Every structure is written in C-alpha cells, then in structure tokens.
Amino acid sequence: MTSLYEEVTQVPDGVPTRRVTITVNGQKRTVDVEPRLLLAHLIRQGLKLTGTHTGCDTTNCGACTVLFDGRPIKSCTMLAVQADGHKVETVEGMGTASELHPIQEGFKEEHGLQCGFCTPGMMLAAKALLEKNPNPTEDEVRWALSGNLCRCTGYQNIVKAVLWAADKMRDQQA
Amino acid sequence: MYPSRFEYDAPKTLEEAIAILDRSGGEAKVLAGGQSLVPMLKLRFASPERIVDINGIPGLNHVRVDADGTLRIGALVRHEDMENSALLEKSYPTLAGAASLVADPIVRTRGTFVGSVCHADPQGDWAATMIALGGRIVAQGPNGRREIDMRSFVLGPFVTALAFNEIAVEAVIPGAKGTARGGYLKLERRVGDFATASVAVYLDMSGATVNRAGCALAGVGGRTIDANDAISVLNGKQLTDENIAAAAEAVADAADPRTDHRGSADYKRHIVKTFVTRILTGIARTEQKAA
Known part of the structure; x- marks a missing residue:
C-alpha cells in the first residue's frame, strides 16, 4: 500500500x-x-x-x-x-447529479451560488443546521453560516436557498 | 505553510498522556480542539516534536455543578457545548453570554473552553470570563493535581503557569453566595474577527445588593485586562445609576487600548464604558422587575 x-x-x-x-x-x-x-x-x-x-x-x-x-x-x-x-x-x-439533496436543489432554485467556490462548505454547514433545527428563522440561518465566507453573492440568495431547502425537507418529512 | 514534522500520540488515559509529556521534556504540545494550535503549527509559530492528542481520553467532557455550587468544566468541553448548555443559560450569564461570540459557529464545534484559556491569547474571550468569575485551572502532572488561580495562570501573551508535564484537565468556577448575574459583550467588525473590545462582567448578588463584582477585558491591552479591582467599587452596594456610572468609569480607566485599524484608543475605552453600563443596567432592570 x-x-x-x-x-x-x-x-x-x-x-x-x-x-x-x-x-x-x-x-x-x-x-x-x-x-x-x-x-x-x-x-x-x-x-x-x-x-x-x-x-x-x-x-x-x-x-x-x-x-x-x-x-x-x-x-x-x-x-x-x-x-x-x-x-x-x-x-x-450529499447527492448525485441526477438526484440532488434538497439543499443542493435549493442552491440551484434560488441561485445560491455564482463562482461556486464556497458552495460545498455552505451546503454542509446548512445541512448541520437543518439537522438540529429543521425550521430556522432567517436570522438563525445567517448565524449558522457566519463561519463561511462568500465573496460573490452577498449571501442573500444563499440564505434563501437554505430556507427553501428547509421548507422542502419539512414537506418530505410530513 | 505546512506544519513541520512531529510525532503523534493519541493516549487513552490522562496518566499515559502525562507520562508522554514528561518523557518529551518540554518538546510536546497537547492537542484538544486544535483551533488555535493547528493554525499555529501551520504558521510554524509552534513546531513541537510531538503532539499529544487528548481527544480519546474519557471523562473530560463534563459541565457540572458540585453540591457546594462549584462549576466544573472538563478539558474537552467544546465552545458549542457551552453555547448549548441549559445549565449555563440558566445560572451562568457571563459564560452563556460569551459562548455564542467565540470565533465562528464552525470553529465552536471543535475548539474547547479550557484549551482557549491555555492558549492565553490576550484577545481570548474565555480567559476574560475566567478572570471576572474568579476561576481556577486544575493542572494534573506526574505528582498529582494542583489548582492555579486564573490571576496567576496567564504569565504573558501565550504563556501560562502550566509546567511542561502538566495537562489542564478542568476549569473550576466558584459558586455565588447569592445569585450569579452578569454578561459578556464584544464588538467585532465581523464574526470570527479579533475583538475591538470585549467586556466580561460578573455579579454575585443577594437581593439588590452586590456581594462581589468581577470584570475583565479583552482586546484593549497587550494582555487580558483584570478589572476586578476597578469594578470592586460596586461591592456592598446597589445598582443605582450613580454606582453604575462610577463602575463603568473605573473599568474604562483600567483598559489599556492602543490606536489601530480597529479604532482609536479613546474609541475603544468608550466602548468599554458603554458595554459595562449596558450590562449593569440590564441586570438592574431585571432586578427591579423581580422585586
């Protein structure tokens, strides 16, 4: 080896x-x-x-x-x-190209990325958040992602993407 | 940069870890959360011959209160454990206030309370809370355990009173005679940045009277500023506007800030005064509501 x-x-x-x-x-x-x-x-x-x-x-x-x-x-x-x-x-x-994780889908739907460099880290931080807190407020999403920097989006669409994913994941649970 | 080469041990008991440190004669470093040590290794500010990883040692992740009210925090308690602790939320407002302001949420999943205190960064949040709360560090070495008062634990920036063959196994915080009140406020330009100024305040109160007031500051000096003497003007007194103003003034005088890109010395002193006033006024209002 x-x-x-x-x-x-x-x-x-x-x-x-x-x-x-x-x-x-x-x-x-x-x-x-x-x-x-x-x-x-x-x-x-x-x-x-x-x-x-x-x-x-x-x-x-x-x-x-x-x-x-x-x-x-x-x-x-x-x-x-x-x-x-x-x-x-x-x-x-997290998912595959044909079967995206809801968080990945959220980033696609809400244009949560531009260059994509920060995206994997953002998505995993978001996943950890949603596992602990399936129904976060916008403020809670922002705090949870405050250890991840994005230099493109200004964060608005990233936050929207995570909230989109939270909705979808709650629907799937229901 | 990359860390220089080192040997790595992951002992399963404290005794084994201490024996390794002892044999290494000062050339080993203890790894707990690693959120300060690993960056130091990468910058080669630290290049130990050996890393002793204590993460596999059981019995170090407790946050508990003894019968006499003494709080004990084990060496592997992470910042996020402090943040999520219902016990701290309820009874230790100074610690609870600081917990969500340490570094950023991802660093908080790994970094430890005790490790942060041992790192002895003059900007460190937890060292300030420990000084305000009158805390002690329990050090275990080949000859057993000893307790080191926080006021003599930090010898200078990044230097502590720990011997090379000792491990800080626990932080100890004495219980209040009355009710523990307090708070922690920090001004930072963005999450994870070094503080422009931070203030830790602790009050041991019986009814409306302060038994003992404690205070320490970070970010406004070359070391954590021990402002316990300054805030002691509140001891035996009530939280009137006049007494709060006098305490805030005295603490601001104890700060030793320097002008830099985060603000002027005067500005930082002003922040200290504002934060002390804000914390004390908040406590006074809560007391009034309870009365």
Missing part, C-alpha cells in the same frame, strides 16, 4: 506514517498518513474528493467545511490522523 502523503508531498524514507481508518461518505477508507497531513488535503489529494475546497487555509473562510461525526468542522484545521475511527461527510456524499 502506498502512503498517501507520498502522493501529496513525497515523504522521504524513514518518516513514520500512521495507518488510519476513516468512514468517508459511508465507505471505510484505510490509508497511511504522515501525522502532519491535514484532513483537507487527505480528502482532496489522497481520496481525490475535490468537492472540498481549500480557500484561506487559515480557519477563516469555511470553504473546507466537512461534517465530522455529523458536526461541521474546518478540515484545514484538523489533522488527518485525528479522524481515525470517525465519520466524515463531504459534498460528494
């Missing part, structure tokens, strides 16, 4: 790696990583799940947001080794 970090930055001989098993989008993945590898880079370079974006790389922008045991985290600010034995969900786990 080749080390993932080797693919990422060519680990020289003798640098210790650790074997970790992470459930990513419902699938168990076992990989060898160098302890300093960041989860965001394992997901992108190692697992080739490039829907998770790295924006600022300084814990500000939230583009790298994934769900870690169901809660949103900034994957640029967690070591990949820390995810050993845990569940990670990325945007690839």
